Amino acid sequence: MKKTWPLIALGVGAFLLLALITLPASVVLSYAHPSGLTLGGVSGTIWQGRAQAVRAGTLHLGSVEWSLNALALFTGRLGADVKITRTDGFAQSSITAAPTGALTFRSLNASLPLGALPPNVAPGGWTGTLNLKLPQLTLENGWPVVANGAVEITDLVGPARRPVALGSYKIEFPAEAAAAAEVLNGALSDLGGPFAVNGSVQIKKDRSYLVQGMIATRPGAPGDMARSLEILGPADAQGRRPFTFEGSM
Numbered sequence: 001m002k003k004t005w006p007l008i009a010l011g012v013g014a015f016l017l018l019a020l021i022t023l024p025a026s027v028v029l030s031y032a033h034p035s036g037l038t039l040g041g042v043s044g045t046i047w048q049g050r051a052q053a054v055r056a057g058t059l060h061l062g063s064v065e066w067s068l069n070a071l072a073l074f075t076g077r078l079g080a081d082v083k084i085t086r087t088d089g090f091a092q093s094s095i096t097a098a099p100t101g102a103l104t105f106r107s108l109n110a111s112l113p114l115g116a117l118p119p120n121v122a123p124g125g126w127t128g129t130l131n132l133k134l135p136q137l138t139l140e141n142g143w144p145v146v147a148n149g150a151v152e153i154t155d156l157v158g159p160a161r162r163p164v165a166l167g168s169y170k171i172e173f174p175a176e177a178a179a180a181a182e183v184l185n186g187a188l189s190d191l192g193g194p195f196a197v198n199g200s201v202q203i204k205k206d207r208s209y210l211v212q213g214m215i216a217t218r219p220g221a222p223g224d225m226a227r228s229l230e231i232l233g234p235a236d237a238q239g240r241r242p243f244t245f246e247g248s249m
Contacts, residue, residue, distance in 0.1 A: 037054065037055070037056055038054070038055040038056075039051045039053075039054055040052055040053040040054070041053055046068070047067070047068045047070070048066070048067045048068070049065070049066060050063065050064065050065045050066075051063065051064045054084075059116075059118060060086075060116075061084055061086075061116075062084050062085055062086035062087075062089075063084070063085045063086070064082065064083070064084050064085075065082070065083045065085075066080045066081065066082050066083075067080060067081045068080045069081070069094075069096075076099055077096050077097060077098055077099070078096070078097040079094070079095065079096040079097070080094070080095055081093075081094050081095075082094075082095055084110075086112070086116065088112075088113050088116070089110070089111045089112040089113060089116060089129075090110065090111060090112075091108075091109070091110035091111075091112060091132075092107075092108075092109055092110070093105040093106065093107060093108040093109070093110075094106045094107055100140075101140070101141065102138060102139065102140045102145075103138065103139045104136070104137070104138045104139075104146075105134065105136070105137040105138070105139075106135065106136055107135060108132055108133075108134040108135075108136075108137055108149075109132065109133055109134075110130070110131065110132040111129060111130070111131050111132075112129070112130050113127070113128070113129055113130070114126055114127055114128045114129070114130060114153070115127065117130065120249065125158055125159045125160025125161070125163075126156065126157070126158035126159060126160075127155075127156075127157045127158065127163075128153050128154060128155050128156040128157060128158075128168075129153070129154045129155060130151070130152070130153055131150075131151070131152040131153075131154065132149070132150075132151055132152075133149050133150045133152075134147060134148060134149035134150070134151070134173075135148050135149050136148045136149070137149075140205075143203075143205070143207050143249070144184060144203055145184065145205055146184070147173040147184055147186070147203075148173050148174070148175050149172075149173055150170060150171070150172050150173070151170070151171045151173075151186075152168065152169070152170045152171075152191065153168065153169050153170075154168040154191065155168060156168065156169065156193075164225075165193070165194070166193060166194065166195065167190055167191070167192055167193015167194055167195055168190065168191035168192055168193055169188065169189070169190050169191060169197065170188070170189050170190075170191050171186040171187065171188050171201050172186060172187045172189070173185075173186045174187075182204065182205050183202050183203070183204050183205075184202070184203040184204075185200065185201070185202055186200065186201040186202075186203070187199075187200060187201075188200060188201050188211065188213055193218075194217055194218055194220075194221035194222065194225050195215055195216070195217060195218070195221070195225070196215070196216045196217070196218055196240075197213060197214070197215050198213050198214055199211065199212055199213015199214065199215075199243070200212060200213060206248070207248050207249050208246065208247065208248040209246060209247060209248070209249075210244070210245075210246040211243075211244070211245050211246070212242070212243065212244040212245075213242070213243060214236075214240040214241065214242055214243070215229065215232070215240060215241055215243050216229070216235070216238065216239045216240040216241065217229065217239075229241050
């Protein structure tokens with residue numbers, strides 16, 4: 001009998017492992033999912049599955065596919081490869097959640113309309129496309145503290161009361177910014193449009209930000225755009241004016 005106990009234990013362990021691996025995602029998520037999250041058309045297993053339609057409050061995320069990383073569990077973290085698909089965009093990344101609640105995104109690639117973002121990130125009345133190419137991004141309490149790569153906003157139009165095509169812009173976070181620091185620094189530039197812009201972006205851990213630089217209108221820009229810059233003060237020899245805006249969230 002003593003010789004059979006190891007075999008019995010092995011068999012029970014294998015059965016439990018198989019049951020866990022093949023556990024339907026619809027069963028698990030019907031009992032446990034984040035508050036405010038609505039899932040529809042769930043298929044596959046908890047380890048590798050798909051939700052045909054996902055909503056976070058009133059925000060429609062799209063179709064979500066996931067594949068959990070079992071090895072991450074041995075480090076006390078939850079890891080998964082996640083892909084979001086929409087008719088108007090996509091997002092995909094390897095995501096790791098730490099016990100502290102911090103989220104780390106690796107190989108984050110996305111292209112989403114501004115309207116797909118939460119209202120506190122992109123207020124209504126502004127349209128455009130957000131493109132992300134970030135080898136690494138870490139969020140603490142929903143705020144970026146580590147970043148490496150590029151953030152682009154293309155074909156920006158706004159505000160709602162008097163929409164104007166404002167062009168496209170890019171923020172580049174160098175590899176050195178991937179190390180956690182009190183201030184996250186990025187370089188701001190335009191990607192074409194009526195304004196020529198060069199500047200910097202600072203994102204601080206206290207949830208404040210500072211954007212500053214130089215701006216000028218390009219030849220052919222509407223006259224009212226050039227006049228709108230006069231409130232920034234006199235232009236330099238190249239026709240550029242300094243700008244600064246800051247705030248907190």
